[in-house]
Amino acid sequence: MEDVQMIHLKINNLPVSVPKGTKILQAAQSIGIDIPHLCFHPDQRAKARCRICSVEVVGNRRLLAACSTEVWEGMEVFTDSQIVRDTQVGILQLIMADHDKNCLTCARNHRCELQELCARFNIQIPNVPDVTKDRKAENTNPSIVRNPAKCIKCGRCVRVCKDTQGIEALTYASRSDDLIVTTPYNLSMEKTDCTLCGQCSLVCPTGAIVEKDDTQVVLNALQDPNTHVIVQVAPAVRVALGDAFGYESGAIVTGQMVTALKMLGFDRVFDTNFSADLTIMEEGSELLHRIQNGGVMPMLTSCSPGWINFIEKHYPQLLPHLSTAKSPMSMFGAISKTYYAKQAGVPVKNIFTVAIMPCTAKKFEAARPEMGRDGMRDVDAVLTTREFIKLIRYVGLSFKDLPESEFDSPLGTGSGAGAIFGATGGVMEAALRTVYEKVTGKEAQPLEFHDVRGFAGVKEATYDLGVRKVKVAVCHTLLNARKMMDRLEKGECDYDFIEIMACPGGCIGGGGQPYDTTNEVRKKRIEALYEIDKGLPYRKSHENPDIITLYKDFLGEPLSDTSHHLLHTDYHQVHKLYEFE
Amino acid sequence: MGNEATFITKNFGKYDPMSIDSYLSIGGYSALKRAISMDGEDIASKIAEAKVKGRGGAAYDMGRKWSQSRGIKAPHKVVICNADEGETCTFKDREIITHDPFNLIEAITICGYTVNAQDAYIYMREEYRHLRPRILNAIKQAEEKGFLGDRILGTDFSFRIHLYSGAGAYVCGEGTALIRSIEGKAGRPRMKPPFMKVSGLFALPTCVNNVESFAIVPHLLMDDKREYVSYGSGESLGTKLICLGGNVRRPGVYEIPFGTTVRDIIFDLGQGIPGGHSLRLIQFGGASGKVADSRILDTPYTYDDLKKAGVTVGSGSVLVIDDRTSVLDFLRMTQDFFSEESCGQCTPCREGNLHIKLILAKMARSEATQADIREMTKIAKIMSISSLCGLGESAQNALLSAMKVFPETFELGGEN
Numbered sequence: 003m004e005d006v007q008m009i010h011l012k013i014n015n016l017p018v019s020v021p022k023g024t025k026i027l028q029a030a031q032s033i034g035i036d037i038p039h040l041c042f043h044p045d046q047r048a049k050a051r052c053r054i055c056s057v058e059v060v061g062n063r064r065l066l067a068a069c070s071t072e073v074w075e076g077m078e079v080f081t082d083s084q085i086v087r088d089t090q091v092g093i094l095q096l097i098m099a100d101h102d103k104n105c106l107t108c109a110r111n112h113r114c115e116l117q118e119l120c121a122r123f124n125i126q127i128p129n130v131p132d133v134t135k136d137r138k139a140e141n142t143n144p145s146i147v148r149n150p151a152k153c154i155k156c157g158r159c160v161r162v163c164k165d166t167q168g169i170e171a172l173t174y175a176s177r178s179d180d181l182i183v184t185t186p187y188n189l190s191m192e193k194t195d196c197t198l199c200g201q202c203s204l205v206c207p208t209g210a211i212v213e214k215d216d217t218q219v220v221l222n223a224l225q226d227p228n229t230h231v232i233v234q235v236a237p238a239v240r241v242a243l244g245d246a247f248g249y250e251s252g253a254i255v256t257g258q259m260v261t262a263l264k265m266l267g268f269d270r271v272f273d274t275n276f277s278a279d280l281t282i283m284e285e286g287s288e289l290l291h292r293i294q295n296g297g298v299m300p301m302l303t304s305c306s307p308g309w310i311n312f313i314e315k316h317y318p319q320l321l322p323h324l325s326t327a328k329s330p331m332s333m334f335g336a337i338s339k340t341y342y343a344k345q346a347g348v349p350v351k352n353i354f355t356v357a358i359m360p361c362t363a364k365k366f367e368a369a370r371p372e373m374g375r376d377g378m379r380d381v382d383a384v385l386t387t388r389e390f391i392k393l394i395r396y397v398g399l400s401f402k403d404l405p406e407s408e409f410d411s412p413l414g415t416g417s418g419a420g421a422i423f424g425a426t427g428g429v430m431e432a433a434l435r436t437v438y439e440k441v442t443g444k445e446a447q448p449l450e451f452h453d454v455r456g457f458a459g460v461k462e463a464t465y466d467l468g469v470r471k472v473k474v475a476v477c478h479t480l481l482n483a484r485k486m487m488d489r490l491e492k493g494e495c496d497y498d499f500i501e502i503m504a505c506p507g508g509c510i511g512g513g514g515q516p517y518d519t520t521n522e523v524r525k526k527r528i529e530a531l532y533e534i535d536k537g538l539p540y541r542k543s544h545e546n547p548d549i550i551t552l553y554k555d556f557l558g559e560p561l562s563d564t565s566h567h568l569l570h571t572d573y574h575q576v577h578k579l580y581e582f583e
Numbered sequence: 584m585g586n587e588a589t590f591i592t593k594n595f596g597k598y599d600p601m602s603i604d605s606y607l608s609i610g611g612y613s614a615l616k617r618a619i620s621m622d623g624e625d626i627a628s629k630i631a632e633a634k635v636k637g638r639g640g641a642a643y644d645m646g647r648k649w650s651q652s653r654g655i656k657a658p659h660k661v662v663i664c665n666a667d668e669g670e671t672c673t674f675k676d677r678e679i680i681t682h683d684p685f686n687l688i689e690a691i692t693i694c695g696y697t698v699n700a701q702d703a704y705i706y707m708r709e710e711y712r713h714l715r716p717r718i719l720n721a722i723k724q725a726e727e728k729g730f731l732g733d734r735i736l737g738t739d740f741s742f743r744i745h746l747y748s749g750a751g752a753y754v755c756g757e758g759t760a761l762i763r764s765i766e767g768k769a770g771r772p773r774m775k776p777p778f779m780k781v782s783g784l785f786a787l788p789t790c791v792n793n794v795e796s797f798a799i800v801p802h803l804l805m806d807d808k809r810e811y812v813s814y815g816s817g818e819s820l821g822t823k824l825i826c827l828g829g830n831v832r833r834p835g836v837y838e839i840p841f842g843t844t845v846r847d848i849i850f851d852l853g854q855g856i857p858g859g860h861s862l863r864l865i866q867f868g869g870a871s872g873k874v875a876d877s878r879i880l881d882t883p884y885t886y887d888d889l890k891k892a893g894v895t896v897g898s899g900s901v902l903v904i905d906d907r908t909s910v911l912d913f914l915r916m917t918q919d920f921f922s923e924e925s926c927g928q929c930t931p932c933r934e935g936n937l938h939i940k941l942i943l944a945k946m947a948r949s950e951a952t953q954a955d956i957r958e959m960t961k962i963a964k965i966m967s968i969s970s971l972c973g974l975g976e977s978a979q980n981a982l983l984s985a986m987k988v989f990p991e992t993f994e995l996g997g998e999n
Contacts, residue, residue, distance in 0.1 A: 178927045
């Protein structure tokens with residue numbers, strides 16, 4: 003390891019030593035001083051827009067932004083002098099004056115960074131008049147709601163959409179006090195390049211961008227005695243939910259989570275890990291079918307709905323590469339309204355299937371007309387992890403004190419392969435575990451495919467299946483997806499199979515996850531998923547006994563007619579409104 | 584016109600600005616020829632010795648700037664000529680471009696040679712579109728004569744100049760907003776660092792200078808008689824173009840030796856205030872400049888003396904306001920300008936300009952209280968110490984200086 007040059011400075015007269023390149027904000031954090039900040043986000047380049055982190059640096063006539071100013075040798079910083087306090091509080095008041103203050107009915111009430119700062123600085127009677135403008139909320143798609151009146155123009159959403167996702171569906175328009183964050187041409191989000199991935203809602207410090215709230219729909223269904231309400235929970239939720247209830251990042255809270263769902267009144271609590279295994283059966287078989295029959299290669303995964311929206315809008319010419327397999331959520335939905343209904347002896351029309359997902363785009367996916375039959379949806383409601391947290395609070399459960407319990411049968415058993423779906427590289431590894439064995443007839447040794455693990459934006463590996471080598475690639479974030487698709491278009495992708503996840507880190511970093519999901523947190527959740535995988539009795543999808551029974555009793559073979567009817571779909575180019583034809 | 588000098592403007596009217604032959608006939612391009620026989624560092628030193636300060640408004644030591652730019656090693660560097668000239672009552676650069684475009688092109692080329700750049704961009708405000716043909720003609724003729732393009736005058740130095748027009752935003756005169764505008768992005772300033780000299784236009788090391796700053800250089804290089812430094816004194820050597828406007832009989836651009844008094848500028852060059860009106864205030868250096876009253880009249884126009892008197896040279900404008908306009912009306916006009924021109928990205932400037940505008944309007948309606956005045960003062964100070972860029976920093980210069988010079992305007996009958 004290289005020697006890191008240390009910089010010595012003083013913050014509020016206390017000596018501090020930090021590595022060269024550290025910003026004042028982090029230097030202060032290292033000695034326990036939290037300089038207020040709003041536009042700063044640990045995973046983003048500094049913007050220095052909100053100016054609330056302004057601090058005094060001796061020798062400078064003006065205050066400096068702590069988020070963007072690197073420390074220097076001998077620097078003397080004051081974070082709590084009168085001028086700093088006056089400035090920070092003054093800026094906070096200016097922000098508040100232009101902010102819709104209906105906090106009591108805001109989606110972010112009690113979970114709002116602006117509210118926290120107002121509480122911290124004990125803001126009482128504002129010194130400046132309210133200057134909020136009449137800015138209407140946008141509520142036109144199933145996933146995301148924008149409330150421009152609550153926007154503080156910090157630019158985090160713009161940055162994540164541009165720098166992380168490479169989409170630029172959010173941007174600034176106008177100037178001076180008319181400046182707004184909006185979409186190109188002020189179109190509703192779904193008509194722009196937006197994929198509804200929801201990363202904007204994850205980084206927004208206020209209630210300006212939030213998921214569309216479906217908690218009441220679910221609560222109503224739970225109250226209806228004639229409705230049989232079942233729930234599936236995505237693999238990524240169980241390693242993130244604890245964050246909201248005082249657990250360390252990456253804590254595995256599966257048992258408490260299942261108990262909470264049962265206490266909420268769900269009739270059956272099932273596991274999306276089960277249908278993740280089902281996805282592997284279908285998608286893996288499709289891959290082999292394509293390889294053996296000269297199908298369109300490479301094949302692309304199809305579980306991430308943000309990614310599906312992306313390719314339908316941005317690379318429609320590459321749609322034949324997409325696996326026709328539905329996502330685990332939608333496969334579960336289809337099975338719940340067919341096989342399960344029969345098994346449980348419940349009329350299909352009485353079944354209400356809820357999905358708890360780390361994702362905002364899943365709400366859109368569930369509303370697609372392809373994801374249902376005879377005018378009936380396969381998944382009736384999708385809640386994000388954040389909405390699930392609200393439900394737990396709503397019914398007053400003391401989550402940390404809940405006992406652990408087990409998923410219900412028959413859709414409640416998942417293999418380790420299903421569990422790791424939530425991490426970037428997980429779908430690929432799960433597929434490899436099954437495909438390897440199907441092709442070679444031998445157990446994969448070792449079972450773990452470490453080359454496709456980890457947080458690198460693009461990973462690739464080649465595996466020898468005896469008869470043939472398979473070359474695979476894994477990427478996460480839509481910026482990396484775009485690069486991969488550009489390569490594919492140019493014929494530079496000699497892969498057989500590519501896994502793509504829209505969100506950083508995969509589903510564990512999804513747009514519907516708890517606030518404060520940073521890349522550091524994402525890495526801990528990924529570790530937790532591999533931990534879950536290690537502890538499970540079945541680690542390969544095709545060994546999941548419930549999956550074996552499902553095929554024996556209902557589906558027949560992977561890619562059978564029934565499978566095709568229920569578990570596969572097709573894709574269509576989606577025209578963005580401003581692409582004038 | 585005893586107070587006028589002709590150093591920077593010595594070519595004005597002496598040649599046909601559309602003809603390089605005409606320019607060459609009065610000695611044009613002698614400076615470039617001399618420059619390419621010199622070491623770049625010596626050129627920068629010559630500018631530094633004459634204590635030339637940037638004429639855009641920030642008054643940064645120009646020789647030092649060129650030397651620093653020169654010191655940055657990179658295969659591709661650029662020079663920018665800032666001809667955005669967006670400050671109110673500022674129109675000196677327009678006169679230079681109109682009357683002496685070849686001198687400007689020559690100066691930019693000398694800068695390119697000095698700092699080892701390959702390309703230059705002239706960023707000219709959209710309102711000067713009528714001057715585009717003049718600049719493009721000068722570039723074209725210079726290329727034809729071998730003063731621009733590959734291997735200039737037989738040396739290894741190759742250099743090109745490009746003309747770019749803004750879309751009219753005042754803030755695009757700010758260096759980082761300017762480069763974004765050229766790059767095709769919205770013209771909003773960005774945080775520094777990185778500094779322009781390290782990473783500017785297209786992320787290349789960039790040396791930005793104002794039109795007037797450039798215009799001095801060829802004359803200075805040929806100034807064997809040391810005429811330039813014979814003007815002025817102390818830190819303010821040489822001459823300066825000022826833009827005299829407002830309530831004066833003879834508004835216009837004047838080249839003055841540093842040290843001319845403000846009184847001479849207004850009452851001699853400008854021939855005083857028309858209609859028997861008296862002086863209310865003078866704003867120095869554009870909308871972002873500070874104001875003074877008649878007590879400043881005997882102050883010599885130098886960097887140091889103006890600073891002592893509470894104002895700055897800024898853009899070089901001298902805006903005279905007579906007793907027909909109240910201090911409050913003047914401040915509201917200036918505020919309207921900034922409320923329009925703030926880019927809106929940083930909180931203090933976006934929201935601060937709005938609230939100050941509202942309080943000034945309250946004052947005009949005689950509804951403001953002392954608490955409003957206190958709040959306005961506080962917001963103005965927050966803007967000046969914590970805004971992202973120079974626009975927010977300087978937007979309340981007029982207000983804060985007026986509070987000192989005209990305290991009676993802010994003394995209200997109201998309680999609290």
